[in-house]
Amino acid sequence: MKKAINNNMDLTETSFERTIVKEQSEELMIKQLFMEELKEIYWGEKYLLKILPKMQKGASILELKDMIEDHTFSAEDHVDRIEQVFEILGEDTQVKRNSVMEDIAKKAESILESTPEDSLVRNAGIIMVAQKIKYHEIASYSMLTKLAHTLGKSKIAGILGRTLHEEKVANEALIVIGEEYINESALLETESEFEKGE
Numbered sequence: 749m750k751k752a753i754n755n756n757m758d759l760t761e762t763s764f765e766r767t768i769v770k771e772q773s774e775e776l777m778i779k780q781l782f783m784e785e786l787k788e789i790y791w792g793e794k795y796l797l798k799i800l801p802k803m804q805k806g807a808s809i810l811e812l813k814d815m816i817e818d819h820t821f822s823a824e825d826h827v828d829r830i831e832q833v834f835e836i837l838g839e840d841t842q843v844k845r846n847s848v849m850e851d852i853a854k855k856a857e858s859i860l861e862s863t864p865e866d867s868l869v870r871n872a873g874i875i876m877v878a879q880k881i882k883y884h885e886i887a888s889y890s891m892l893t894k895l896a897h898t899l900g901k902s903k904i905a906g907i908l909g910r911t912l913h914e915e916k917v918a919n920e921a922l923i924v925i926g927e928e929y930i931n932e933s934a935l936l937e938t939e940s941e942f943e944k945g946e
C-alpha cells in the first residue's frame with residue numbers, strides 16, 4: 749500500500765514537471781511567433797515608406813492624397829515604435845520579408861501602370877490597395893498586441909496597441925473616402941448617361 753502511494757506521488761511529480769516543461773515550450777513558441785510577426789511587420793512598414801509616396805502621387809482625389817500622406821508620416825512612427833519594441837526586448841532590429849505586403853504593393857504598381865491618370869478606376873484601385881494594406885496591418889498588430897499581453901509584456905502591448913488604434917482609425921477614414929467617392933462618381937455617371945438619353 750505504502751509503495752502504491754509513493755508510486756502515485758512519483759507520478760504526480762512527473763506530470764507536474766511535464767506541465768512546467770510544456771508551459772515553458774509553449775511560452776517559447778509564442779515568443780517565436782511574436783518575433784517572426786514583429787520582423788515581418790517591420791519589413792512591411794519600411795516597404796510602405798517606398799510605396800505610399802507613389803500611391804499618393806498617383807491619386808487625384810484631394811482627401812485620398814492627404815490621407816495617404818498622413819499615413820506615410822504614421823508609417824514612420826510605426827517603424828520607430830517597432831524599433832522601441834526590439835530595444836525593450838534587448839534584441840537587434842531584424843526584418844523578415846513580408847510576402848503579403850509585397851503582393852499588395854505589386855498590385856498598387858500594376859494599377860498605377862495600367863490605368864489612366866485622374867480616372868475613377870485608378871482612384872478606386874488605390875483606395876482598394878490602401879484598404880488591403882490597412883486590413884493586413886490591423887490583423888498583424890491585433891495579434892502582436894494579444895501575444896505581448898500573453899507574454900506579460902504590458903509596455904510592449906501598449907506601444908503596439910497605439911499603432912493598432914491608428915491603423916483602425918485610418919481604415920475607417922478610407923472606408924468613408926471610398927464610399928463617398930465611388931457613390932459620387934457613380935451618381936455623376938448616371939446623370940450624364942441620363943442627359944445623353946434625353
Ligand SMILES: [Fe+2]
Pocket residue numbers: 793822823826885915
Ligand atoms: Fe502602419
